Amino acid sequence: MPKFFAPDCDLREAHITLRGKHAEHLRVLRVREGEELIVSDGRGTEARCAVEAADKAGCLLRVLELRPMTGEPTVSAVLYAALPKGDKTEVIVQKAVELGAEGIVFFQSSRCVARPEEKALRGKLERLQKIAEGAAMQSGRGRIPWVRWIPRFPEMLGEASRAGLAAFLWEEETSLSLRALMKSRQPFTSAALITGPEGGxxxxxxxxxxxxxxxxxxxxxRILRCETAPLCALTAVMYETGNLDG
Amino acid sequence: MPKFFAPDCDLREAHITLRGKHAEHLRVLRVREGEELIVSDGRGTEARCAVEAADKAGCLLRVLELRPMTGEPTVSAVLYAALPKGDKTEVIVQKAVELGAEGIVFFQSSRCVARPEEKALRGKLERLQKIAEGAAMQSGRGRIPWVRWIPRFPEMLGEASRAGLAAFLWEEETSLSLRALMKSRQPFTSAALITGPEGGxxxxxxxxxxxxxxxxxxxxxRILRCETAPLCALTAVMYETGNLDG
Structure with a gap:
């Protein structure tokens, strides 16, 4: 069932109208009268709706049922990824959202090859936020994960250190595994996973x-690429906390 | 330390010469005399070597130490992925090799959009095998995983069913989790993970x-994309079997 985030809608109304980009998206999906879809307010509630009318101007929906959102993990996991080159940021954001990340923070570390100027970075973050929104819809998340930038490494560490489980993924560490650390920190309800750039x-x-x-x-x-390590670590956290169960 | 697969070399000799594509690769890496690297025979043994001489024609190595290969998981996990569109095959192969897959099988299922002709498919498999080799070197695997094609769905099921753990990843299944299945099958030393195409x-x-x-x-x-689900499932198997530990 298609899912839309419409933070402006009041789901307690009997009817909802979707306009603009949502109406456009519904046309692309060829949604017809009588079909059902999910509208989420992105803050914890979603409505199962039936399409009553759809035309170029918008889509009129009748609310059938209100329910707590689904698709959100019980652990709040934030990924802190050193800024990689090129379109790897997009891969990381898209997959991290699917795998259940609450948010993604990119930061600068000493071996980052990418050194974007502020204006280019702003544009990049806007694009990444749209990718997060698209991935949230497609994977059926209850919230739209956020994408942020922290320029200073110590500031990133300070924020990450406040999570119940904070881990620094490092290929030169050979003894302590993420698994052993998780076992020693249980139960935790928040996780911060810090992963490096191409050069480590x-x-x-x-x-x-x-x-x-x-x-x-x-x-x-095995040495994981800078876009593979975050997804592997995030999967491990979701697995360990029971969030890959049905 | 750079790693090379040289199945033609006899690692029990005191000296090894790398030629052709390996010598080319060493030039790209700017490896110099005195530096160390790993040469693997791809069948279970690797040698730590010192570069004695390097020029356009080849690279002469002195064998310092022979040892059993590292980088191989204790579980033999094969990924059976329904053929996806476009370059998603490359993403799947590259990441599956990093994450420790023994091999990757692509197959045709009823909702596969991609329906390649035999000649195009042969070319594609050759490219994918090269990607597997590159990813094995980069991630420090002990063997080069293979990439195969099984056209018939029943044949694929027959092969997969012989693994100690065989799982059919299906988004419409809501009760049995991969985790619960793994717990019920332990200990297993081989795994077959079957994942679907874009349309499920x-x-x-x-x-x-x-x-x-x-x-x-x-x-x-959460609904995972057809290239994300295999990597998530493979990570879960590696995690559960202790193969993400140091």
Whole structure:
């Protein structure tokens, strides 16, 4: 069933009208009168609706049922990813949203190749936020995850360190696994996963994380690409907390 | 440390010479005399080597140490993925190799959009095998995973059903999770994970899998894209079997 986020709608009304980009999207999906779809307010409630009328101007929906949102994991997991090159940011955002991330923070680290100017960065973040919205709709999330930028490494560590589980994914760590760290931190309801750029983190950065109370962990003996590691770590957190169960 | 697969080399010799594409690759990496690298025979043994001489014609290596290969998981996991559109095959192969898959099988299912002709398919499989080789080197695998094609759905089911853990990932399954299935099958040393195309599997295909002894499982309430589900499932298997530990 197609799902739409319409934060401006009052779902307690008997009828809802979708206009603009939503109406456009419904036309692309060729939704017809009588079909059902889900409208979410993006804040915890969703409505199952029937299409009463659809034309170029908009789509009139009758609210059939209000219910708490589905598709949200019980753990609030934020991904902190060092800014990679090119379109890897898009892959990371799209997949992290599907896998249940609450938000994605990009930050600068010493070996980041990408050094965008502020204006280009603003445009990039806007595009990434749209990708997050699209992925949230497609995967049936209850909320739209946010995408942010933190320029300073220490600030990123400070924020991440406040999570119930904070982990610094580092390919040079060989003994402590993310799994062992999770077992030692249970139960946790929030997670911060920090992953590096193409060239990895420096020893100084791992030291700074440790000083901020964030242990370095390994995901095993294979070296994962900078866009694969965050998705692997996020899956591990969702698996361990029962959020890949039905 | 860079890693090369050289199945033609006898690692028990005191010296090894790398030529052709390997020598070319070493030039790209700007490897210099005195540096160390790993040469794997791709069958279970690898050698730590020192570069003695490198020029256009080749690279002479002194074998410092022979050891069993690293980077191979203890579980033999094969991914059976319904053929997706476009370059998603490349994403799936690259990431599956990083995450530890022993091999990747593509197959045709009823809702596959892609219907390649045999010649195009042969070319595609050759490209995918090269991607697997590149990803194996980059991620430090001990073997090069294989990429195969099985045209007939029943044949694919028959092969997959022989694994210690065989799972049919289906978005319409809501009760049995991959996690619960894994717990009930432990210990297993081989796994077959079957994932669908963009439009998902049909109910008939799920029935056929069940008849072949392969239960349908869920990865949770979020709907994963056809290239995300295999990577999520593979990560879950590696996590559960301790293969994401250091």
């Amino acid at each position: 983190f420096s020893a100084e950065e791992a030291e700074a994380a440790k000083a901020a109370g964030i242990p370095a962990v390994t995901l095993g003996t | 599997f049909s109910a008939e295909e799920a029935e056929a899998a069940k008849a072949a002894g392969i239960p349908a499982v869920t990865l949770g309430t």
